[in-house]
Amino acid sequence: MTTKPDRVVLIGVAGDSGCGKSTFLRRLEDLFGEQFITVICLDDYHSLDRYQRKETGITALDPRANNFDLMYEQIKTLKGGQSIDKPIYNHETGLIDPPERIDPNHVIVIEGLHPLHDERVRGLIDFSVYLDISDEVKIAWKIQRDMAERGHTYEDVLASINARRPDFEAYIDPQKQHADVVIQILPTQLLKEEKPGSILRVRLIQKDGVPDFAPVYLFDEGSTINWVPCGRKLTCSYPGIRMAYGPDDYYGNAVSVLEVDGQFEKLDEVIYIEGHLSNTSTKFEGEMTELLLKHRDYPGSNNGSGLFQVIAGLKMRATYEKLTATKTSETVGV
Numbered sequence: 639m640t641t642k643p644d645r646v647v648l649i650g651v652a653g654d655s656g657c658g659k660s661t662f663l664r665r666l667e668d669l670f671g672e673q674f675i676t677v678i679c680l681d682d683y684h685s686l687d688r689y690q691r692k693e694t695g696i697t698a699l700d701p702r703a704n705n706f707d708l709m710y711e712q713i714k715t716l717k718g719g720q721s722i723d724k725p726i727y728n729h730e731t732g733l734i735d736p737p738e739r740i741d742p743n744h745v746i747v748i749e750g751l752h753p754l755h756d757e758r759v760r761g762l763i764d765f766s767v768y769l770d771i772s773d774e775v776k777i778a779w780k781i782q783r784d785m786a787e788r789g790h791t792y793e794d795v796l797a798s799i800n801a802r803r804p805d806f807e808a809y810i811d812p813q814k815q816h817a818d819v820v821i822q823i824l825p826t827q828l829l830k831e832e833k834p835g836s837i838l839r840v841r842l843i844q845k846d847g848v849p850d851f852a853p854v855y856l857f858d859e860g861s862t863i864n865w866v867p868c869g870r871k872l873t874c875s876y877p878g879i880r881m882a883y884g885p886d887d888y889y890g891n892a893v894s895v896l897e898v899d900g901q902f903e904k905l906d907e908v909i910y911i912e913g914h915l916s917n918t919s920t921k922f923e924g925e926m927t928e929l930l931l932k933h934r935d936y937p938g939s940n941n942g943s944g945l946f947q948v949i950a951g952l953k954m955r956a957t958y959e960k961l962t963a964t965k966t967s968e969t970v971g972v
């Protein structure tokens with residue numbers, strides 16, 4: 639950490655394992671700078687180690703396997719500008735290691751299975767995102783990663799997803815109703831028969847009425863829009879790209895939903911789409927496209943998942959700037 643922050647801004651990134659949290663966090667470093675951001679993986683608050691979970695049949699997704707009292711106390715302490723001694727869950731041994739010292743930083747991100755589960759922790763968070771990957775896409779991604787990189791069989795991957803499903807549905811999925819932004823990843827609707835996971839339909843579900851957060855819109859705020867941007871200014875190959883925008887209801891909350899179905903052929907042409915979006919919280923024309931182009935190799939850069947991760951990051955930066963500016967003027971006003 640470089641300087642002691644006046645105000646610690648707390649960001650929550652929720653989602654199941656293998657849903658793209660690490661990719662999203664790497665994008666956030668571009669916006670805040672590596673030194674200004676500290677990421678805490680909430681797996682470190684597992685209260686049952688791998689052996690205790692096996693013995694009791696309680697999964698890591700079950701709140702009983704996690705110490706929410708300690709999580710709340712420590713996150714509150716960090717937000718209050720004090721250091722903590724955070725436990726470490728060791729994914730190699732499956733055991734809980736001796737704690738490590740964590741100092742407050744300008745931005746603290748808590749990421750993992752349960753950032754929005756506990757009401758007390760939720761109350762501390764300044765901006766939150768839930769990565770909501772549909773089952774078909776989750777299976778496709780996990781198969782791609784765990785078979786190619788971790789030596790698992792197709793049956794292993796399917797069995798692990800099925801084993802997690804009941805607790806996922808009970809304890810992880812319900813958190814999405816509390817998120818300021820949900821990035822929902824679904825199979826395309828542009829093709830009837832498509833290998834799941836290769837072409838995606840991605841929706842950015844943005845809660846309305848959140849202080850310091852102005853949802854991004856396409857063309858006209860509050861209208862319902864369907865747009866096919868392919869043509870002279872955006873190169874598309876079959877089956878093309880379809881975008882949509884409009885108001886909706888999500889778990890009883892008013893939301894604004896932006897959607898991209900399909901994939902970008904030439905990433906630098908995304909600037910054409912950027913030009914038709916408003917409230918993006920960019921600092922200069924083309925910043926969104928530039929951020930996307932910076933990591934064209936990251937998974938999802940050529941579709942709505944990368945684009946919406948960039949937008950969510952820009953919104954986090956805007957929240958950070960508003961909250962820290964308020965703090966400064968409050969201090970000045972005293």
Ligand SMILES: Nc1ncnc2c1ncn2[C@@H]1O[C@H](COP(=O)(O)OP(=O)(O)OP(=O)(O)O)[C@@H](O)[C@H]1O
Binds near residue numbers: 658
């Ligand atoms: N937007 C995307 N498009 C396509 N594939 C993706 C995307 N995001 C993630 N993936 C796939 O999912 C894998 C896991 O992504 P990532 O490591 O970012 O997830 P994670 O939630 O941090 O996972 P874990 O918690 O298991 O470490 C990637 O290696 C990639 O195969």
Ligand SMILES: O=C(CO)[C@H](O)[C@H](O)COP(=O)(O)O
Binds near residue numbers: 730732
């Ligand atoms: O969901 C997870 C991480 O987000 C893991 O399953 C959980 O942390 C348990 O870890 P391990 O599989 O190493 O015992």
